[in-house]
Amino acid sequence: MATDFTERTVEYDKLLADFKTLLKEKALKFTNQREKILETLYYSQEHLTPEALHQLIKEKYPELNAGIATIYRTLSMLEDNNIVSSLSFGAQGKKYELGAKDHHDHMICTKCGEITEFVDEVIETQQHKIADEHGFKMQDHSMQIYGICKTCQEQQ
Amino acid sequence: MATDFTERTVEYDKLLADFKTLLKEKALKFTNQREKILETLYYSQEHLTPEALHQLIKEKYPELNAGIATIYRTLSMLEDNNIVSSLSFGAQGKKYELGAKDHHDHMICTKCGEITEFVDEVIETQQHKIADEHGFKMQDHSMQIYGICKTCQEQQ
DNA sequence: TTAGATAATGAGAGTGTTTATCAAGCCTTA
């Protein structure tokens, strides 16, 4: 446990340092709001909507008085710089997660909304192959599997 | 050509008949608006936004005076009954298409917004395999490849 | 350390999309 926490802290410190470097490169400023947004995204295990992220930050740092516009602005900026990635979720808007991890896809439970991540090499390579066959210059991809998760199946 | 048209008409007639049956089963009514929406979706080769669908119907059937609310309501109903499926398109909203066709995935050009459909057996089977491995009861899935299409690459 | 330049912020107005409300109208079927 102690080890996990330490590793986690070290990993976050690296993320933060990289973030600062990026800001400097682009002549952007390192603000309290940006720091707390990155931190909250990092320590949250979930995929967050801008609204949910806003709530979390208001609860933990009420004195920051962070506005929702700043959340949106920062998430956009983080996404443009490939630090976070977003997942479109039908009409319910977007959810964001730190994207510094390895690429992965999502399995979404249509009952409880839980999102499970997975990585599959066969699919990764196949996607590149398909894009190539169509003369398509692939930039990104996303795949979602919708269904009922194990827990929800058992509850019936 | 004549053959194509005939086949197409026959196929649409079947779709329409099935739709009527569904409505009857659910004690819903067969209205002019619902018919024109289904028809327009069927004869359109494109993935349509609710707004675009509304425009098409206003142009072709001005006397219907169809309201945008009806378009949304009908698309929802059709989607709930697996007659159409929608494709979330980031911040730009949703696009709808008839879902009675074979399953397929999408390749989306981030420059011009063009959507190309494709079917890939390797991916289809792999998806089932992944869901099984996670004890997930798969209901549906969607995959999008984002990138620059051939035409847009050539224009640069 | 300080001051000036300028990026970033919060509040709130604005925008575009989707949904809810409700009175009037249309479909079904008896």
Place this chain on the structure above:
DNA sequence: TAAGGCTTGATAAACACTCTCATTATCTAA
């Protein structure tokens, strides 16, 4: 054909997100 109840169009409202702008905070160079 007439009644009942589902549908509709118009419009208000909810929602997600973006823009504007005056004020505040950050960075840097002296």
